[in-house]
Amino acid sequence: MIWLTWRQFRAQAITAAAALAAFAIVLAINEPSLSSMYDSSGLLTCHGDACAGLASTFLQNLSSGGGFLIPAASVYMILYFLGVLVILIAPAVTGVFWGAPLIARELEAGTFRLAWNQSVTRTRWLAVKLALIGVAAMAVTEAFSLIQAWWAAPIGKAIGLGGGASIFSEGRFGWFVFPTHGITPLGYAAFGFALGVTAGLLARRPIPAMAITLAIFAAVQFITPLWIRPHLFPTSRTVATIAAAGANVSLRANPKLTLTAGVVPGQPGAWIMSSEGVNAAGQPVSAIPASCEQAVSQALGSHRGTTMGPGSAALNKCVASHGIRVAESYQPASHYWPLQWSETGMFLALALVLAGYCFWRLNRRRS
């Protein structure tokens, strides 16, 4: 059975290995110049507060370098986002091209009658296929992730040293950083593959199965950071002054009071999920105080009537002077690995449930 699985999977395995090699070579060629930029940035020898400024400069330099393919983007930026994109779509690609046709192609071509009438039970047939190809899908996705993490190590270090205000400065909890680093790629790959196999078994034809797999996987990838990840682990809550939280009063929401916090005091690297204005009694404040109207119109005027500009320091100060503070709910940085394990575990469990369903259905429905 292992031989047959390998024989039928050989071409896809070679394609995946080639893609992985190409990815590694491109990043390996670029890596020396990225690390030499880091070495000469002064970040190796900096102390204390000086580091944050140096890190920001380093990140700024990376993102604004000479245009390579796209004039406005540096080669580092292109490689960074290309890498992240590859890791994000790798589970979808393996699910669509390895998972969906696994059973559907046998059903469509009628070869299941050949395969399932050798002296091997369907359970064993499916178990070997799911195990070998599923592990391959997980390994490939994780390999992409590890190669990218190795290449992007200087960027990660600079962000860790407090570098901000650049395109790279999304922390470890970022929308596309969290699911592409650590162990989460393993969970996504297992889930995408099992989803494809199940869709193939139900649709019975590869093309519709591939479309279903892609649609569901994309939806899950979109829903997870919005509605699932924030609730995997209990959040912490704190109230801080507007200045300490680096918060800005949004002009867009005027006259409603909307505060966007930048940091959690004493919790570097925390993932801020929501922030709102509260009064001294801790009650939510929903409107910008009327006496701050002057600051609002000044801020609006200075942005020539647009409501899109950054917040105004005067407005922030005015709101703060009314005793309004920021209540933040957040995941501390120490929750990074527990969250990684929870999300990975959730997707691995989903993959196992789908696989279990496939075994059950294959034996119940017979064909």
Place this chain on the structure above:
Amino acid sequence: MTAVIETEGLGKRYRARWALAGCTLSIPAGHVVGLVGPNGAGKTTLINLATGMLAPSAGTIEVLGGRPIAGPAQLARVGYLAQDAPLYAGLPVADHLRLGAHLNPGWDADMARRRVERLCLDHRQKAGTLSGGQRAQLALTLAVAKRPELLILDEPVASLDPLARREFLQDLMEAVAEQEVSVVLSSHLISDLERACDYVIVLVDSRVRVAGPVDDLLATHHLLSGPRRDPASLPGGLEVISASHTDVQTTLLVRTSGPVLDPVWTVSEVGLEDLVLAYMKQAARPAPRNNRRHLEVQK
């Protein structure tokens, strides 16, 4: 005599439609059994149930005394050649043999190699580029080289041209002679069965119309022709399978254990094809005698 396939009230329903219903039959071992019947009689459904490709909706089925696909040992005892001989189009001939060797503990590599050599198949040729006849032969090789006790073939020659059909059946007969294996073979081409089978089961509307060794069937069925008369006036011991009349003549196909002595009738032998067709027709349009009985009961 043990049974290779034994069913009891077997049925298979697709939503509201029964593809097979109330089928009770016993197929004896040691024969090449031809399973014949019109399209839609339930032949393929019966075979799919016997090979575990389908699960029954009603009744039971036992194959070689066990539940179909109950485990690797049960799977190893049954060889199955599905309709249109499914093979992996992208895999060469050699890999199909390797597949058989890897997945069957009882694989007879010698026999498989000899057969492929005799068929003049190129080991490197992909299965998708083989002719229909070659595909069927390669699929048969896979089915027999696992050394099954029972070989089930579903319409194996339906898509082959007459020459390939004859070669395939000859080849099948040689394989059967070489190893002791029972065969169940479905077809709607009766002339092919005549060449290959020594036992026939006629299946119409899920029911066994007639079953028995070909020689016995031919010995107990006769074609009678004589002046026109009502079949109901025949003496007892004769079962009329089909009757046709012209203005002056009546032709009957009858089943009887003894000889027909009435000098009015000219008795002649009947071929397997005519015999099977008569039974199939009987199902489609009940014989006049049955009709009359039915009317009498109503009175």
